[in-house]
Amino acid sequence: MTTAPVWFTGMEWGPQLVSHILTLGELLNNASLAAGIGAAAAFMLVMLNDWRRDRRAAKRLIPALLKRLRVLIESRRTGTRDAAKSLGTGNHLRTIGLPFPVGRIERHADRAVDHLTDRQAMALDNLIFWMRE
Numbered sequence: 001m002t003t004a005p006v007w008f009t010g011m012e013w014g015p016q017l018v019s020h021i022l023t024l025g026e027l028l029n030n031a032s033l034a035a036g037i038g039a040a041a042a043f044m045l046v047m048l049n050d051w052r053r054d055r056r057a058a059k060r061l062i063p064a065l066l067k068r069l070r071v072l073i074e075s076r077r078t079g080t081r082d083a084a085k086s087l088g089t090g091n092h093l094r095t096i097g098l099p100f101p102v103g104r105i106e107r108h109a110d111r112a113v114d115h116l117t118d119r120q121a122m123a124l125d126n127l128i129f130w131m132r133e
Contacts (some may be wrong), residue, residue: 058112062124065105072098100131 075098109116109124116124 054111057108057114058115062105062108062112065101065108066127067099072100102131105131107121 017058105124105128109128113121
């Protein structure tokens with residue numbers, strides 16, 4: 001009989017050692033391992049869903065939001081013209097137009113910045129800057 005290494009103290013080399021080694025089936029039948037694999041799979045699904053949602057925001061939501069802002073721009077132009085006309089009459093307008101939803105655009109832009117090109121991200125930052133003014 002051979003002597004066992006230090007880390008196998010108390011066991012002999014032979015049939016007893018083989019009985020202590022887990023088979024693959026016994027290893028996969030472990031509840032803790034199954035929970036860990038399930039948690040890792042759930043994490044990957046959440047990451048994939050967030051990536052898909054941010055990509056959708058970059059490709060669809062931000063352009064749609066900017067197209068709707070054209071209506072606000074036209075209302076501001078009309079309001080500016082009306083305000084210029086009313087300067088001589090004494091009937092002053094209180095507001096020129098509705099405010100731009102800068103916070104909403106920023107929120108979508110922050111989430112989708114990874115899916116935009118550098119040029120698109122710069123243009124969006126400049127647009128947000130000028131809308132605040």
